[in-house]
Amino acid sequence: MPPARKPRPRRAKSVKTAAPARHSLADLITVMARLRDPDGGCPWDLAQNFETIAPYTIEEAYEVADAIARHDMNDLREELGDLLLQSVYHAQMASEIGAFDLQDVIHGVTAKMIARHPHVFGDGKAASPDDVNKIWDAKKEQEKGSQRTLDGVARALPALLRAYKLQKKAAKRGFRWKTTDDVFVKLDEEVNELRDAIQSGHRAHMAEELGDVLFVAVTLARHLDIDPEESLRQTNEKFIKRFNGMESDFNNLNQRMEDASLEQMLELWRRQKNK
Numbered sequence: 001m002p003p004a005r006k007p008r009p010r011r012a013k014s015v016k017t018a019a020p021a022r023h024s025l026a027d028l029i030t031v032m033a034r035l036r037d038p039d040g041g042c043p044w045d046l047a048q049n050f051e052t053i054a055p056y057t058i059e060e061a062y063e064v065a066d067a068i069a070r071h072d073m074n075d076l077r078e079e080l081g082d083l084l085l086q087s088v089y090h091a092q093m094a095s096e097i098g099a100f101d102l103q104d105v106i107h108g109v110t111a112k113m114i115a116r117h118p119h120v121f122g123d124g125k126a127a128s129p130d131d132v133n134k135i136w137d138a139k140k141e142q143e144k145g146s147q148r149t150l151d152g153v154a155r156a157l158p159a160l161l162r163a164y165k166l167q168k169k170a171a172k173r174g175f176r177w178k179t180t181d182d183v184f185v186k187l188d189e190e191v192n193e194l195r196d197a198i199q200s201g202h203r204a205h206m207a208e209e210l211g212d213v214l215f216v217a218v219t220l221a222r223h224l225d226i227d228p229e230e231s232l233r234q235t236n237e238k239f240i241k242r243f244n245g246m247e248s249d250f251n252n253l254n255q256r257m258e259d260a261s262l263e264q265m266l267e268l269w270r271r272q273k274n275k
Contacts, residue, residue, distance in 0.1 A: 029102060091105050140152075
């Protein structure tokens with residue numbers, strides 16, 4: 001008598017599941033830990049370290065700023081997510097070497113915000129934004145201890161923004177020009193020194209003097225209460241708009257820009273400027 005066959009297992013019935021719940025921060029932390037898991041994680045993510053991820057962090061911060069400048073809320077939502085991912089990424093790598101984890105990061109920044117807002121979470125008083133800035137700086141100094149004035153300005157900042165922050169901190173200690181006219185005198189002086197350096201033909205000297213001109217231009221922006229980074233960003237956008245318009249004009253003329261004279265280009269540029 002042949003042996004009895006084992007019953008064939010029945011295929012599980014497909015079950016319709018409800019739409020997945022909205023993902024949480026905990027889900028993102030889990031995803032990042034999985035990507036970094038040596039056992040079956042992502043080869044690219046496993047190959048990264050703090051230094052290789054840092055440029056992406058900076059790039060994502062700029063993309064957030066770009067979305068804000070374009071007033072694009074959908075893009076802003078996405079870019080904020082990308083920037084959040086950078087924090088989770090760095091925290092995951094730090095946790096792998098036992099330095100800290102994301103909960104430590106959240107605890108630290110929350111405690112800092114509470115401590116530096118005694119006018120909200122304590123008995124402090126602040127009637128204006130200037131009062132708040134003074135409280136913030138005082139609390140920060142207490143937390144950091146004795147520190148040189150310029151030590152807190154990050155080296156990785158864009159040079160223009162870093163110059164602005166360096167000067168702002170120095171000005172709080174009284175190291176500043178009294179009037180805008182004084183700044184213009186200094187700017188003229190630096191431009192003349194740049195001219196002399198150009199005449200010398202020494203590239204290192206030219207680079208140094210050009211840096212001085214740019215630094216004093218930032219000083220002028222600060223005296224005018226203008227953010228030099230934002231001012232230059234707007235000028236960049238203006239240049240792009242006018243150049244694109246000039247390029248379109250040449251296309252309409254069936255002429256290559258490369259074949260045009262500088263005088264022709266300037267004439268079309270002036271037309272774009274007057275639009």
